[in-house]
Amino acid sequence: MLTSMTEIQNNNFSGSVLVQNSEGTLAASSYGFANRSDQLKNTTTTRYGIASGCKLFTAIAICQLVEKGKLSFEMKLADCLDVDFPSFDKDITIHHLLTHTSGVPDYFDEDVMDDFEELWIENPMYRIRSVKDFLPLFQDQPMKLKVGERFHYNNAGYILLGLIIEIASQLPFAEYIQEFIFKKAGMADSGYFELDAVPSNTALGYIDYPDGTWKTNIYSLPVKGGPDGGAYVSVGDMAKLWRALLDNRLLSEEYTQLLLSPHVANDGDDYYGYGVWIKKNGSDIFKYHVMGYDPGVSFRSAYYPSTATTVVVCSNRSEGAYEVLQEIEEKIMLLK
Template identity: 40%
Template sequence: MPLPLTSEQLDAAIAAESFSGVLTIDVGAERTLERCEGFAHRALGVPHTPATRISAASGSKGFTALAIMRLVEEGVLGVDDPVRPILGDDLPLVDGAVTIEHLLTHTSGIGDYLDEDADADIDDYVFSVPLHTLAETEGFLPALEGFPQKFPPGERFAYCNGGYVILALIAERVSGRGFHELVQTEVCDRAGLIGSAFLRSDDLPADAALGYLEETGDRTNVLHLPVRGNGDGGMYLTADDLHRFWNALLDGRIVSPETLVEMTRPRFDVPTEHKRYGMGFWLGRRSSSLILEGYDAGASFRSTHDPETRTTVTVLGNSSEGAWPVIFALADAMDGTTKGKFPDED
């Protein structure tokens, strides 16, 4: 696949918000573009490499959905199962009609502990509980409490972070295994991923990038996000692993082809995002592209895969805004549009 923009245009997109991170394009087994910009650790001058582990924020929701669907394939769960019996006395404001499928497709209508529609800046302090308590799934329960149902389950699409934490909680309770272990064994290991994992932000290995709030300076996101990500985000991924992931997914090594068809069936057109949604995956609005995307304090990410050409375009950024000009500049290659992230784009 030829690069859909000149090197000068790509350089301009990289410079627009001082992109820091890793950009790769892989076509089949061939890497056709690789750019590593900026630093994984600014103060120490540690440069990015294609193997740098960078937080994908909400991009890891696809991994949560796959872990759930592995349990469905094993007969431990059903997509039509109500979640209320599994939650028991916890989270009593979750409607009794909410099912696993509602949570997977963002149609549960439950109140969200991280409301995407709230008028907040990306570097605001939005959590109501101490971040060090948000390391294991059960530890998120106090943060999820007290949010009334917004609309009846199944009525419409409304992106919900809390729903994916509840999915992680459900996965643990029905399997008897920790959520992070489930993702590792049922998704990462099956896909042959080498470096991707849920890491603690206060205990990062040398090959993991710090997440920076701004495009300059050394201030990180460690006081803005859970100390370890969970069902709704925060997994650290590598560009190399992402191409392995997409190929494994399409080759039926994570879930069956039939399950993948169900997960990537367009359920909703989401005009404000210029995309469609399946189960855990965004979908191209006018193409067959599969998309993982994340945006958070210190993280800006999108990986898009074209199943027809086995082309993966990945942009992993370790600052809040730096990756978006690059993502938009490359979007034409996959979906014929530069629209992609912000609902107020022209």
């Protein structure tokens, strides 16, 4: 399946690709280098940053805590956190935060910023090591939209969800995800690693320039990821996450279906559930998918119900994952 793919051959793809269905692994390949300086190759066990792809983990954690009776989707932000947000609407609920309909300001506003590194001028990235460290980036800003007005993709809302998880579980966010999601799903290679202390077999993220030069992304991202993005996974671990979720091993069937329900429309046939994108084909679900993009990171993963196929594409370059997944998707549709 992968050897004839033009997107891999023509676009200098760097990363790993895994395609599985109910019968087993259809394709598993890796390309490029995890460490260019030392010429260490990417492998199918390499750990990659997945940026916003891990919003799904945060949403699963919230649903777990709701299922345990420690939270409810209707709870107000003000009732969950003892933090002062002077300009935030008092009617923001957990449901609003999960579905990007809260209207809260984002700490990276694409309407006024185009360079992610601008964030760290006044708030150095090497100081961002816990969830609460993100608060100064948006805590005192005015609302972006009216609460519930419409879908507006928002990283800060998931930071708030991470703080809620910490309060409700009495555990640091990363520890909660490790214990109740990664461990339950058998994701032994995954974690929230600090950029200045990454474990072995972890890909560095690369930012490429038109003249052929490059740099790593260590000064472009928070030193440690959080509830809105920044976990590291292998392609095999991400496939395990999909299986554990769909087999109701992370949530009961009721809450799994709630997480995977189209809660808010985005554009055309695109919807958002809790931490997951949903693309419909008429009244049917075409795919559930997650994505992540940061400087030096591109990630796409999807599950296609009609063929019970899981695709994971992890790249340690800023581009490439979308194009590779699109080409695989076309081949999957030919298998129906």
